[in-house]
Amino acid sequence: PELIDRIAAVRPLAGNPGSVVRRVRDPMLLGRAVCEAGLGFPATFASPAGLPVDGSFLRKPRASAGGRDIAPWHGETTERTERDHVWQRRVDGDSWAVALLCERHGARPWGFSRQLVGCRWCHAGAFAYCGSIAVPDGEVPVPVRDAGDRLGAMLVAAFGLVGLCGVDLVVDRGGHVHVIEVNPRPTASMELVDRTRGVSHAAAHLAACSLAAPMHVRSANVATGTWGKAVLFAAHDVLVDERVDAAFGRVHDRWSRADGWPAVADIPCTGTRIDARRPLVTLFARGDTGPSVRRTLQRRAAALGKIFSAGEPTRF
Structure with a gap:
């Protein structure tokens, strides 16, 4: 928050000021507001x-x-x-994320996704965020959609949030929704909405913050289906040498042609050393359903794991 305030003192702020961030990131204040809105908070x-x-x-x-x-x-x-x-x-259960577009007069859900947390096939820590799988609006459970509507109204009224923000939820085995935290900024899962709908979440965020933004022109590069992403962590210390870089480039091109969008992001440069348990790359995949997207992400993670350890695999 202090850094945000220093930036805002010298240039327009594309987001929430430090005072708002401090309040919404205070779990005691947030918990009271969430409970007053009729939702659960641990x-x-x-x-x-x-x-x-x-x-x-x-x-x-x-x-x-x-x-x-x-x-x-x-x-x-x-x-x-x-x-x-x-x-x-x-709180044990299914992890969800709700993207909300907050404006001065109110808020609306921007997108919903299931979160990947602590997946072994990503070599992630037990509670580490390691990806998201978008959920079409028509497949979002009623309690999650209702929580998104209530949270949007509450976050604008009680905290004055503007722009895109993300809310982490857990739906327990009884179907009850628990709010875990609010991220008062655009989050990692929102680029899946770009790929699904062909709209720019960055433009929407800037406009909601009352800043000049490009027009909302729908991208011609829209691939049908469900999108997902996974953050692959290094299973061991990695040196990205020329052999790894060449093999990696081949599978990246192949997967990107299949999906119609770049299939890998956050690509390390040749010569980079990455310590074990640190983020390695971000993978994307498209499929007909959420489970099929997850399976594709798992296959691609395994293929990259072979490249980064013992050479290029023969099957992808």
């Missing part, structure tokens, strides 16, 4: 005093992203731990 505490240490609570950094450094709470603590973390009751 019990959250600023101190672990008196909490069970059986893993039913998670220790979460106050400043983090992508699920980094979240861990089950088993009782170990220091003064710094208490200052820099909160403790939140763990």
Whole structure:
């Protein structure tokens, strides 16, 4: 928030000011607002005093992203731990993300997606965000859609959010929706809407922030079906040498022709060294259904894993 304020002091701000970010990222304030809107929010505490240490609570950094450094709470603590973390009751279920377009007069859902979290085939940590699979509007469960509508109205009225923002949800086994956190900015899953609908989420965000933006021209490059993405982490230390780069280029071109859009992003340059457990590349895939997209992402992740470890695979 402090950096945002410094930037906003010298140039137009394409997003929310530091004061808004501080408030909506405060889990205590957010929790009260969510509950007042009639939605669920996991019990959250600023101190672990008196909490069970059986893993039913998670220790979460106050400043983090992508699920980094979240861990089950088993009782170990220091003064710094208490200052820099909160403790939140763990909610098991299906992870969802709702993209909301917030404007001065209200908000509307921009897109829905299922989140990939802690997938072993991505070599991700247990709570790490490792991708998303878009869900067509007509297939979104009623409780999730209702939560999106309520959250949009609440976030504008209670916090004054503008532009695109993302909300992480968990739907438990009983079908109840729990709000986990709000990201007051465009998020990683929103580019799937671009690919699905041929619209620009960047242009929509700028317009909602009252900044000049390109006209909403629908892209001619719209491939039908469902889109998904996966963040592949390095299973071991990786050196991107010329052999890896050449093999990688061949599969990238093949997959991109098949899908009609670039199939890989965040591509490391030749000579880059990537430590184990760090993000390696981002994969995309298109399919007829969410499960088919996930299977394609898994196959492509396995193919790239072979390239980055033992050479180019013979099948993709």
